[in-house]
Amino acid sequence: MLTIGAHLSCAKGFFAMGQEMLAMNADTSQFFTRNPRGGQAKEIDLNDISAFLNLMKKNNIQKVSAHASYTINPCSDKEETRIFAFETMADDLTRLTALNGQYYNFHPGCHVGQGTEIGIAQIVFLLNRLLNMPTNTTVLLETMSGKGSEIGSTFEEIAKIINQCNYAEKLGVCMDTCHIYSAGYDIVHHLDDVLEEFDQKIGLKRLKMIHLNDSLTPFNSHKDRHAKIGAGSIGTEAIIRLINHPLLKELPFILETPNEFEGYKAEIAFLRANYG
Numbered sequence: 154m155l156t157i158g159a160h161l162s163c164a165k166g167f168f169a170m171g172q173e174m175l176a177m178n179a180d181t182s183q184f185f186t187r188n189p190r191g192g193q194a195k196e197i198d199l200n201d202i203s204a205f206l207n208l209m210k211k212n213n214i215q216k217v218s219a220h221a222s223y224t225i226n227p228c229s230d231k232e233e234t235r236i237f238a239f240e241t242m243a244d245d246l247t248r249l250t251a252l253n254g255q256y257y258n259f260h261p262g263c264h265v266g267q268g269t270e271i272g273i274a275q276i277v278f279l280l281n282r283l284l285n286m287p288t289n290t291t292v293l294l295e296t297m298s299g300k301g302s303e304i305g306s307t308f309e310e311i312a313k314i315i316n317q318c319n320y321a322e323k324l325g326v327c328m329d330t331c332h333i334y335s336a337g338y339d340i341v342h343h344l345d346d347v348l349e350e351f352d353q354k355i356g357l358k359r360l361k362m363i364h365l366n367d368s369l370t371p372f373n374s375h376k377d378r379h380a381k382i383g384a385g386s387i388g389t390e391a392i393i394r395l396i397n398h399p400l401l402k403e404l405p406f407i408l409e410t411p412n413e414f415e416g417y418k419a420e421i422a423f424l425r426a427n428y429g
Contacts, residue, residue, distance in 0.1 A: 154180075155396060155402070155406070155424065155425055155428040155429070156180055156181050156215070156216075156403075156404070156405040156406065157179060157180065157181065157365070157396075157405070157406045157407075157408070157421055157424055157425070158174055158177075158179035158180060158181035158182040158183070158217075158405070158406075158407055158408070158421070159177065159179060159182060159183070159407065159408040159409075159410075159412070159417040159420075159421070160182070160183045160184070160220070160407060160408065160409050161173055161174065161182045161183070161184055162184065162185075163184040163185075164195075166198065166201040166205075167201050167202055167204075167205035167252075168201050168204040168205045168208060170182060170184060170205070171205050171208040171209065171214075172208075173414070174214070175208075175212060176414075176418075177414060177417050177418040177421055178418065178421050178422065178425070179417075179421055180212065180213070180214050180215075181214065181215070181216055181217055181218075181405040181406075181407065182217050182218075182407070183217065183218045183219070183220055183258070183407045183409075184217070184218075184219060184220065185219070185220050185222065186219045186220070186221060186222065186245040186248065186249070186257075187222055187241075187245075188222065194244065194245070194248060197248055197251060199251060202251045202252065205252075206252070206253065215405075216255060216256060216362075216405050217252070217255050217256070218255060218256035218257070218258050218293070218327075218362060218405075218407065219245065219249055219252075219255065219256065219257045219258065219290075220257075220258045220259070221241070221242060221245060221257065221258065221259035221260070222241060223260070224237075224241075225237065225238035225241050225242065225259065225260075225262070226238055226262040226263055226265075227239070227242075227259075227261065227262045227275060227276045227279040227280075228261070228262040228263065228264050228265075228267070228271070228272035228273070228275040228276050228304060229262065229263070229265060229275075230264070230265040230266065230267050235275060235279065238262070238279060239279050239282060239283065242257075242259065242279070242283055243283055243286060245257060246283065246286060246288045246290055246292075247286075249288075249290045250287075250288065250289055250290070252290075253289060254289045254290065254291075255290055255291075256290065256291050256292075256293050256325070256327075256361060256362060257290045257291070257292050257293065258293040258295055258327045258362070259292070259293070259294070259295065260295050260297060260303075260305070261276050261294055261295070261297065261303075261304045261305035261310075261311075261314065262275075262276060262303075262304055263301055263302045263303050263304065264302045264304055265302055266302060269304060269310065272302070272304045273304060273310065273313050273314055273317070274317075276304065276314050277314055277317045277318055280292070280314070280318045280320065280324070281318060281319050281320065284318070284319075284320035284323045284324075285319075285320065288323065291323060291324070291325050291361060292323060292324055292325070293324070293325045293326060293327040293361055293362060294311055294314060294315070294324065294325075294326050294327070295326075295327045295329055295332070295364070296308075296311065296326065296327070296328050296329050296332050296333050296336070297329075297332050297336065297377075298329075298331070298332040298333075298335035298336050298374075298375055298376060298377040299335070299336045299337075299375040300375050300376060300377055306332070306336040306375070307336070308350060308351055308354040308355050309354055311326060311354075311355055312354045312355045315355065315359065324359070325359050325360070325361035325362075326355060326359045326360050326361065327361065327362045327363070327364060328351075328360060328362075328363050328364070329363075329364035329366065329409075330363065330364065330365055330366050330367075330368075330387060330392070330395065331364070331366035331367065331368040331369075331377065331378070331379050331380070331385075331387070331409075332364070332377060333347070334368050334372055334386070334387055335368055335370060335372070335373070335374050335375055335376050335377065335378075336373070336375065337372070337373040337375075338350075339372060340387065340391060340395060341372070341386075341387055341388065341391040344391070344394060344395060344398060348398070348400050348401075357400060360401075360404065361404070361405075362404060362405050362406075362407060363395075363401065363404050363405070363406045363407070364406075364407050364409050365382070365392065365395075365396070365406040365407065365408050365409075365410075365424075366379040366380065366382075366385075366408070366409050366410055367379070367380035367381060367382050367383060367384055367385030367386070367387045367388070367392065367410065368380055368385045368386050368387050369384075369385050369386075370385075370386065371386050372386060379409055379410055379411060380410065380411070381410045381411060381412060381416065381420070382408075382410060382420050382423070382424070392424075393424075393427045396424060396427075396428055397427075397428060397429070402428070406424075408420055408421070
């Protein structure tokens with residue numbers, strides 16, 4: 154069965170988010186831990202979380218994912234920005250403990266002219282501190298499009314971060330279809346080759362989740378512009394092949410397309426109808 158959902162808001166509580174998931178026939182979801190542009194996180198309501206976990210169990214929902222704020226940059230050239238990234242992520246992981254073993258996805262960051270190797274070293278330094286904490290959450294590095302000085306647009310860069318981390322067993326990867334297509338991985342015409350390269354350089358066992366997005370910009374454009382399914386340069390046929398690929402079809406898929414409730418509901422219905 155296709156495991157698919159969308160990026161939703163938990164501003165009204167996790168149980169309310171869970172009800173919205175069920176209303177759009179989703180069996181997974183993603184949410185921001187706090188305002189995506191920064192700010193304080195809401196206080197944890199353990200009764201709300203308990204109700205959400207019961208809803209997950211009752212409806213056989215296996216995994217949901219938190220997404221870190223866009224404002225964090227673990228490899229900034231400014232020490233105070235790196236400290237902010239660590240403190241924010243540490244607080245997020247502490248809060249996520251109550252959700253009992255879900256995912257936490259983050260963008261590796263931008264080296265801002267320091268160079269890729271220095272940037273990777275700073276990300277590894279943060280992860281070694283972060284994952285030394287007790288946590289039941291798997292931290293996912295997201296593949297990026299390669300705009301500006303972004304780190305994580307190549308499988309080699311993701312692999313270097315994981316391989317240099319002392320707590321690699323606590324790490325996984327989230328593959329964003331828009332990002333990797335924009336980064337120069339041709340999932341439209343050469344999906345098998347891309348997955349083989351991923352397996353050789355990172356290992357498919359690390360792949361835990363897919364962000365399922367079309368791309369508003371062309372192949373290898375190094376832009377991060379998500380499009381609705383079938384409304385971009387990846388296209389419907391390639392998306393359908395991807396969700397049905399034997400190496401991917403059991404993973405959770407998260408839509409981050411530019412949609413509201415009805416749009417997500419329609420995309421989920423379409424993809425379910427074309428699965429299997």
